[in-house]
Amino acid sequence: MNxxxxxxxxxxxxxxxxxxxxxxxxxxxxxxxxxATWRKAGFGALGIVFVGLMWELYKFIGPxxxxxxxxxTILPRTNDMSMPHISTMFERLMEPLTGASNSVTMWxxxxxxxxxxxxxxxxxxxxxxxxxxxxxxxxQHFRTAQSAVLPWIILSQTVPLIAIAPLVRRWGSGIEIGSxxxxxxxxxxxxxSYLAFFPVSIGALQGLxxxxxxxxxxxxxxxxGWWKTLFRxxxxxxxxxxxxxxxxxxxxAVIGTIVAEVSIGLKGGIGxxxxxxxxxxxxxPGKPWAPIFGAVAIGLIAAGVVGVLALSVRRYRRGETSA
Amino acid sequence: MTTQNKETxxxxxxxxxxxxxxxxxxxxxxxxxxxxxxxxxGKIFEGKRGAQVIALEAINxxxxxxxxxxxxxxxxxxxSTLMRLIADLDQPTSGELTVFxxxxxxxxLDQEYGIAFQQAGxxxxxxxxxxxxxxxxxxxxxxAQREKRSSELLKLVGLADFSDNFPDQLSGxxxxxxxxxxSLAESPNLLLMDEPFGALDEMTREHMQGELAHICAxxxxxxxxxxxxxxxxxxxANRVVVLSPRPGRIRAIVDTKxxxxxxxxxxxxxxxxxxxxxxxxxxxLHGSDATPLGVDNR
Amino acid sequence: xxxxxxxxxxxxxPLLLGLVTLLLWQLAVVVLEIKPFVLPSPTAIGGQxxxxxxxxxxxxxxxxxxxxxGLFIGMVLGILLAIIASLVRTIxxxxxxxxxxxxxxxxxxxxxxxxxxxxxxQQTARQLVASLAVFVPxxxxxxxxxxxxxxxxxxxxxxxxxxxxxxxGTVTLPTALPFIFTGVRIASSLAVIAAVIAEYFGGPKSGLxxxxxxxxxxxxxxxxxxxxxxxxxxxxxxYLAVLGIEKWVLRNRGV
Numbered sequence: 001m002n003x004x005x006x007x008x009x010x011x012x013x014x015x016x017x018x019x020x021x022x023x024x025x026x027x028x029x030x031x032x033x034x035x036a037t038w039r040k041a042g043f044g045a046l047g048i049v050f051v052g053l054m055w056e057l058y059k060f061i062g063p064x065x066x067x068x069x070x071x072x073t074i075l076p077r078t079n080d081m082s083m084p085h086i087s088t089m090f091e092r093l094m095e096p097l098t099g100a101s102n103s104v105t106m107w108x109x110x111x112x113x114x115x116x117x118x119x120x121x122x123x124x125x126x127x128x129x130x131x132x133x134x135x136x137x138x139x140q141h142f143r144t145a146q147s148a149v150l151p152w153i154i155l156s157q158t159v160p161l162i163a164i165a166p167l168v169r170r171w172g173s174g175i176e177i178g179s180x181x182x183x184x185x186x187x188x189x190x191x192x193s194y195l196a197f198f199p200v201s202i203g204a205l206q207g208l209x210x211x212x213x214x215x216x217x218x219x220x221x222x223x224x225g226w227w228k229t230l231f232r233x234x235x236x237x238x239x240x241x242x243x244x245x246x247x248x249x250x251x252x253a254v255i256g257t258i259v260a261e262v263s264i265g266l267k268g269g270i271g272x273x274x275x276x277x278x279x280x281x282x283x284x285p286g287k288p289w290a291p292i293f294g295a296v297a298i299g300l301i302a303a304g305v306v307g308v309l310a311l312s313v314r315r316y317r318r319g320e321t322s323a
Numbered sequence: 324m325t326t327q328n329k330e331t332x333x334x335x336x337x338x339x340x341x342x343x344x345x346x347x348x349x350x351x352x353x354x355x356x357x358x359x360x361x362x363x364x365g366k367i368f369e370g371k372r373g374a375q376v377i378a379l380e381a382i383n384x385x386x387x388x389x390x391x392x393x394x395x396x397x398x399x400x401x402x403s404t405l406m407r408l409i410a411d412l413d414q415p416t417s418g419e420l421t422v423f424x425x426x427x428x429x430x431x432l433d434q435e436y437g438i439a440f441q442q443a444g445x446x447x448x449x450x451x452x453x454x455x456x457x458x459x460x461x462x463x464x465x466x467a468q469r470e471k472r473s474s475e476l477l478k479l480v481g482l483a484d485f486s487d488n489f490p491d492q493l494s495g496x497x498x499x500x501x502x503x504x505x506s507l508a509e510s511p512n513l514l515l516m517d518e519p520f521g522a523l524d525e526m527t528r529e530h531m532q533g534e535l536a537h538i539c540a541x542x543x544x545x546x547x548x549x550x551x552x553x554x555x556x557x558x559x560a561n562r563v564v565v566l567s568p569r570p571g572r573i574r575a576i577v578d579t580k581x582x583x584x585x586x587x588x589x590x591x592x593x594x595x596x597x598x599x600x601x602x603x604x605x606x607x608l609h610g611s612d613a614t615p616l617g618v619d620n621r
Numbered sequence: 622x623x624x625x626x627x628x629x630x631x632x633x634x635p636l637l638l639g640l641v642t643l644l645l646w647q648l649a650v651v652v653l654e655i656k657p658f659v660l661p662s663p664t665a666i667g668g669q670x671x672x673x674x675x676x677x678x679x680x681x682x683x684x685x686x687x688x689x690x691g692l693f694i695g696m697v698l699g700i701l702l703a704i705i706a707s708l709v710r711t712i713x714x715x716x717x718x719x720x721x722x723x724x725x726x727x728x729x730x731x732x733x734x735x736x737x738x739x740x741x742x743q744q745t746a747r748q749l750v751a752s753l754a755v756f757v758p759x760x761x762x763x764x765x766x767x768x769x770x771x772x773x774x775x776x777x778x779x780x781x782x783x784x785x786x787x788x789x790g791t792v793t794l795p796t797a798l799p800f801i802f803t804g805v806r807i808a809s810s811l812a813v814i815a816a817v818i819a820e821y822f823g824g825p826k827s828g829l830x831x832x833x834x835x836x837x838x839x840x841x842x843x844x845x846x847x848x849x850x851x852x853x854x855x856x857x858x859x860y861l862a863v864l865g866i867e868k869w870v871l872r873n874r875g876v
Contacts, residue, residue, distance in 0.1 A: 040714060044714065044717050047719045077738060144634055147634045147635065158810045158814070158853050158860065161814075162818050163833050251725040259729050292730045295730045
């Protein structure tokens, strides 16, 4: 096993262009790393195919009634009702949603519902991020606030959302300010923000506290107050912590949206579709799986969009070593 | 032109705390082979975007058994790289490198050397004693024997009272002493040290240099010692190898002419011979136009 | 966590904050005459909680058992797969997309189909849901930890000619241990939440989730909230237990 580069090498390549042995190239990603990106994407896709293969393999060799130890079912049943073929799932996506003559195709319906849920999740994400950032700022500035609030923030995530959702809807239905009427989807967005604010507040707090004492004292020596230090030092330093937190918050917002939709039964959302279709498994085994694919898709899109936005703040992540 | 003064300093290995029986896994070594033989060795690193870095070029060096050799040079001259090549932590891109007559790879597998890094590299979840016993444990030495050996070594480096402490409870100097004790655990005939005293203050440094000289006198091991400090290099070594950077080459090999390991006492630091050798090394390091002492430039 | 957030000012501030919030809540319910189906008062919830201690306890045991099984399975699978992924780069690349999908998958979506695959009259599906919820954070954090080995320790093992498994046992795993604990700590309360959510979707009418739905269906909202309180306490117990084990195992580490 060859070891990685030694400190000597790092010193060499840090020398400005012109020193012996170091040629500079343009900033475009060179061929090697583009191949690496394609390779990673290819393997990722292969991994998903592999999971599908395992599913079919188990269906092929697994026992019909599943494997039970006494009363407990250890391995699932392999009949087409319980574990439909992957092809069945995809076929069902192409078929019409209902028996009615003007019904849209399944995948069309799934896309519509997914888009709606994604929109609600985005609103929830924005609220959650704002609240999380505000909390983190307060906690960073006031140490007492941090020690008072932080344990409750952590505790807040032990509450099963599914129980809170109907409550939020009831509260919302009582709110009427002028012409503004609280709609059900807003309750869902609020629940989503509840799940989203947690990683943001923790990540932002860690990030705001991350600068070296050296740097903080440097700014103090410049005679600069808390606000300027915040903008020039703490916020840039917190970017490496914020970006993963924002991605996690996006995924959480989607999950929270779906859970809340299930709990409230929000019309038009993918969560409700999951519950509606779940009951149909008896006659239509491929049906419950369609909205599941939709849910995974919007989760990945949400995290991906944040990742793309993060590209614009790349220079604040220079110190990071990749995991 | 390199001045190669092959001083064959023969040291007999007396039975002392430094030697013990744990070197039994070593394969047959030809007893005539020098500790390290480096012939025309070069090392090129492939950098990002196709850039090539020539870390070392045309290195020729022989380290005799029991000899103390220092490697010194400015940043980027490849001295750490050279030591890593000897340790088989990296491989040369050209040339031949043997340790006790074997390839570096075989020498590492046979555990022919002990190594100490600049950061002590102690495992933070192990006590001092457990850190010293690490190589013994990895090579399946029995518990009783391990304990006996680690007690000897703790006494040798003066840390017997700290055997059950954890690294984060020790100062930098103490951590380095543990690292040195660890490198001696299997009584190797070759010690590789990469700026082990680099992170210490000057007083502790001088003290540790004295300790190291004392240990070398007792164990008779050959040492390759990488350092930034000219007085340190001269104080400890029989020969000082001066390297120049970009690409790393041997500029000069200076014979310190200060006697064997047992003569490296604090007294030595005040002597004229010491200052003369230090000046000589400094001249080579700075690449001055003035004629270095003792070299015929015709 | 201490280093990231700075020394805390003790347990008093959070307790004070909690107490004040409870008081304000009680006051609001009484003064504003809020109906119980909107928001019950803390005293009503507390009353129901203590009156029904037995059922709360028995349901907590069931949910807790499911969560524990899920935690155990998810932990073992997560750590093992992470070790394999860190050793064999191909496995890591293959699983990257699958893990990313698992990270965004709402467990709630899988619960119905899992009940179909495994029988709906047993706890297996719920344990699986909990395992899945546990697997993801444990895998991600363990993999991160396995990559944190310091170069000097890697060189040390190589210089000592240590075998692959020796290196893993002596350096890689101990270095990864704090990260593994972080993952398990996050996963511990997730396991409870996942088990409760799974109980909403059918299966035997046991466990805290089932009890919440039954109470809500019977319009006994303070009771439903009492069960919610029970699940919060269960999640907290899991979290604190893991935190305690973590503090003890890592007691001798410096920074």
